[in-house]
Amino acid sequence: MPNPAPKPPTAAVPPTAAAALTDLPQLAVGIDVGGTGTKGGIVDLTDGTLVGKRFRIPTPQPATPEAVAEVIGQILDELLSRNGAPAQTDLSVGVTFPAIVIDNVVLSASNIDQSWLNCDTGLLLGHLPGRTFTLNDADAAGLAEARYGAGAGRTGTVMTVTLGTGVGSALVHDGVLVPNSELGHLEFEGVVAETKVSAAARQRADQPWDEYGEVLRRYLTHVERIQAVNQFIIGGGVSKRSDDFLPYVTGLRAEVVPAALVNNAGIVGAALFATEQAALTDLRG
Known part of the structure; x- marks a missing residue:
């Protein structure tokens, strides 16, 4: 009897988001960059609520990457100075932008300063504490509404x-x-x-x-x-x-x-997204 044909190699399937949902930290930070204001908060991921008040700083004009990064840093400093803030050793930070964002790179600038086009936000925000992930602002709001709202x-x-x-x-x-x-x-x-x-x-x-x-x-x-x-x-x-x-x-x-969730949706969704992305990164090695 002839030997059976060898089976083709099985492609490695990367872990999906569902695999990362069972063991997430309770707290994360979300920061929502808007045209007039940039706001952030500490999010309790068990129920999608904010721990303490939001903190808002006017978005600088012109809203160049360097100027906005400075404001993001100021908001993060304020949030992490609060009692009960997540430890920096276990910190995920999500940041939203009104733009297409793929792999932390901004790929459109219809509703944002043109200087953001092709900006690698991973490099721009890499000096901040924790692990930072960025996404489109509507995506953050939609993710929050779908999970908690x-x-x-x-x-x-x-x-x-x-x-x-x-x-x-x-x-x-x-x-x-x-x-x-x-x-x-x-x-x-x-x-x-x-x-x-x-x-x-x-x-x-x-x-x-x-x-x-x-x-x-x-x-x-x-x-x-x-x-x-x-x-x-x-x-x-x-x-x-x-x-x-x-x-x-x-x-x-x-x-x-x-x-x-209305005004908090972007903050909540950004925090959730960042935490899941951090978990997925670890799972995928």
């Missing part, structure tokens, strides 16, 4: 849409982030979506809430044709006024709900 306990695909100066999007499937979806930059009714759908666009046009709700309904219907989801979570500062416009967002297959 309006999408907590939900299976399937959850998309958080943040409405502010622009439009951000975050896609989370069964609790795992699929980063950099950037669906605010889709073409929508002949224009870039965020120029028509953002909270800033509503303010510029002095648009009544019912009309804004109708625009958002059409946008989400457009998104739903491209990426089917189980739930849309509407975030950003405008979500505080969700009762004024969400009643007009009807007829979608997916459930549409307001965000629960």
